[in-house]
Amino acid sequence: MSGAAIAQTLRSYIQRELMGGEAREVRDDSPLLEWGVIESLKMVALLAFLEREYAVVVPEAEHMPENFQDVAALTRMVERLQAGEAR
Amino acid sequence: MSISLRPFAERDLVPAREIFRQAFASFLQIPEASVPDGDMVGFRSRAYPEAAFAAEHQGQLVAAAFVTRRGSQFVPGPVIVRPRGWTGNAGQLLMEAVLQRGEREWQCRQAVGYTFANSPRHVEFYRKLGLYPRFLTATLALPIRPVDPPETPLTFASLSPAQRADALKACAALTGSFFEGFEWNNEIEAVQAQEAGDTLLIFEGSRLDGMAICHAGARSEAPTGGGILKFMAVRAGAGKRQTLERLIRQCRSWAAGRGLKGLSVGVNLACKEAYLHLLELGFFTQLFGIALHRPDLPAHLVQDAYVFDDGR
Numbered sequence: 001m002s003g004a005a006i007a008q009t010l011r012s013y014i015q016r017e018l019m020g021g022e023a024r025e026v027r028d029d030s031p032l033l034e035w036g037v038i039e040s041l042k043m044v045a046l047l048a049f050l051e052r053e054y055a056v057v058v059p060e061a062e063h064m065p066e067n068f069q070d071v072a073a074l075t076r077m078v079e080r081l082q083a084g085e086a087r
Numbered sequence: 088m089s090i091s092l093r094p095f096a097e098r099d100l101v102p103a104r105e106i107f108r109q110a111f112a113s114f115l116q117i118p119e120a121s122v123p124d125g126d127m128v129g130f131r132s133r134a135y136p137e138a139a140f141a142a143e144h145q146g147q148l149v150a151a152a153f154v155t156r157r158g159s160q161f162v163p164g165p166v167i168v169r170p171r172g173w174t175g176n177a178g179q180l181l182m183e184a185v186l187q188r189g190e191r192e193w194q195c196r197q198a199v200g201y202t203f204a205n206s207p208r209h210v211e212f213y214r215k216l217g218l219y220p221r222f223l224t225a226t227l228a229l230p231i232r233p234v235d236p237p238e239t240p241l242t243f244a245s246l247s248p249a250q251r252a253d254a255l256k257a258c259a260a261l262t263g264s265f266f267e268g269f270e271w272n273n274e275i276e277a278v279q280a281q282e283a284g285d286t287l288l289i290f291e292g293s294r295l296d297g298m299a300i301c302h303a304g305a306r307s308e309a310p311t312g313g314g315i316l317k318f319m320a321v322r323a324g325a326g327k328r329q330t331l332e333r334l335i336r337q338c339r340s341w342a343a344g345r346g347l348k349g350l351s352v353g354v355n356l357a358c359k360e361a362y363l364h365l366l367e368l369g370f371f372t373q374l375f376g377i378a379l380h381r382p383d384l385p386a387h388l389v390q391d392a393y394v395f396d397d398g399r
Contacts, residue, residue, distance in 0.1 A: 014250050036113060036171040040150065040178030041208050044215075047176075058311075065173035 006054070007075045013049055014071070018042045028072040038068050050074075056081040090175040092184055095132055095139030097244035101127045102148040106169050108191060113170035114203070123310040127165065127399075130157065130308050131330040134277035138298075140184050142177040143166075143310045149174045152181035154188050158259070159268025161189035161377075163200045164216065182216050186381070187266060192317060196268070201353075201398035211375065218379035222357040222388065224397050227370035229335075229350045231342045240337035244307055254288060255296035261320055265394050266387035271318050274300055283307035284314070287337050289330060296322045297334040303345055314342050316352035321393035328364065331393055335368055353397020357388040361395060 011026045018037050019026065032038050038046060046068075047058055056078055058067075067077040095103070107128050131153040132139045143148040150168040154161055163185045168178050186365045189195045200218055202209040210220050246254055259270040283306045289297035303314040316338060320346050321330045328357040342350050352370070354362045355378050366372075378398050380386060 033173050034171060039170050040112075040168040040174045040176065041212050043174070043176055044179060044212055045208060063175045065175075068173070 001054075003079055006078050007071050009053065009057050010071050010074055010078075013053075014046075017052065019020070026071065029070050031070060033065060033069050035073075043068070050078060054078050054082060089173070090142050090144050090149070090177045090180060092140055092142050092180055095136070095141045095153075096114075099148050099151060100129060100132065101140050103132075103151045103167065103250050106148065106151065107167045109250070110167045113172060113396045114206070114361075120259050124270045125302075125308040125310045125315070126306060127308045128153075128167075129283060130277070130283055130302075130306065133281060134273070138188055139183055142174075142181055144173055144175065144177075150177035150181055154185040154374050156189070156195065156273060157199075158262070158270035158272075159195055160197045160199055160266065161193060161195045162398060163189060163198050163381075164202075172282060178212065179216075182213075186216065195264070197384065198379075198381040200381075201376045201385050202379060203267055204377040206374045213379045216381075219383035220377045220383045221380050221383070221385075222355050222378055223351055224378050225362060225372045225375045226351055226353050226376070226397055227365055228373050229287070229339070229352075229368075231339055231347055233343050234336055234340045237343070238333075238337045238340040240287040240341055241290065242341075243279060243288065251295055254295070257290075258286075258288075258298055260340050261295050261298060261322060261388075262394075263322065265320065267386055271300060274317065274388055278302065278307070278317075281306045284309070284317075285341070287332055287334065289337070296326070297330045299334055299338050301338060301341060301350075303342070303347060312346075312348045314338075314347045314350045314351055316395065319352065319393075319395040323341050323391065323393070327393050331361075332368065352395050353399070354395045354396070355388045357385065357390065358394055359390045361393045363392075365395075 003041055015026045050056055067073050108119045108122045111122045135155055138154045140152045141148055152166040154163055155270040166181050167176055168174050202213055255272045262269045278284045284302040287299045300317045301314055302309040302317050309315040321327045356362050
């Protein structure tokens with residue numbers, strides 16, 4: 001799956017599941033942490049989605065704000081983990 | 088690891104109260120100023136300092152959790168998490184610490200908690216941690232009107248030290264009749280020590296038939312102008328309906344005497360008789376949460392038990 005496809009799926013998931021129908025549109029650079037989209041409980045849901053959708057388990061060492069700040073960062077992390085390049 | 092846990096400290100009080108307001112305002116989608124101003128964070132951290140945890144990121148408090156022991160049971164939570172900014176898996180880390188404190192260190196047999204019934208995300212989060220959602224828990228309210236004639240309750244505060252020791256034994260015996268080892272004595276003493284309310288007691292001779300731990304005032308969990316019946320229990324048996332009605336009259340008198348406008352109380356709907364009886368007495372349901380049990384057993388919450396608390 002290409003980076004663009006991953007980003008599109010993530011945008012759709014975040015808009016639908018984590019933002020509960022909010023009117024704001026999620027873009028690749030939308031500040032998810034500032035918006036409160038990825039607080040603690042939603043983080044649990046997001047990690048489960050990444051595992052289910054992309055077969056990647058996000059290791060503890062990757063639990064950093066830089067990886068969750070926006071869709072672009074999430075996409076890069078998924079691609080890296082799929083390539084077996086955990087930090 | 089970007090999120091680290093440590094014991095909750097005095098310096099955490101101010102930011103933790105802010106997180107509490109932010110988290111509830113965010114979830115309920117109300118202004119922060121509309122979040123009830125009861126000081127749950129302050130009361131719990133003073134009452135049970137060994138059972139409060141802080142989560143921080145880059146030296147800043149981002150989440151906190153409290154755990155309360157009720158003898159052989161414990162209450163896991165509340166867990167409060169900053170709704171914006173990076174909090175990582177703070178909620179999960181805190182809950183794991185809370186469960187370890189209750190189960191491994193205190194060796195409690197049962198956890199009974201509470202979360203929002205209308206939030207699948209909250210319910211699933213706790214379920215995955217082994218806290219199974221069981222019956223709804225209602226929060227009920229009662230407007231306070233003067234009681235005529237007023238009743239003067241026997242209060243824990245009015246007792247001598249020796250009488251207090253006897254009263255605590257009687258309270259433990261009463262609560263333990265619902266679940267072995269279940270007791271609220273640390274809450275009674277914390278309310279007394281912090282001047283956060285009082286405990287009303289109904290004795291029949293030397294036998295305790297009813298008790299109500301009441302929170303009120305600025306150092307309590309109750310909001311300004313209101314009171315919380317944090318826990319009530321009435322002895323099982325033929326006279327329980329009469330005892331509850333007397334206990335509620337006394338609570339109303341006590342509240343009216345303090346100028347409170349209303350009282351609230353929690354009751355689990357598994358305690359069907361107790362819930363329906365409160366409705367008969369003029370209480371109305373304000374909101375529903377859901378009880379979380381680990382292990383998934385009834386604990387003290389059964390159909391004919393007159394036990395009242397909201398699991399928070």
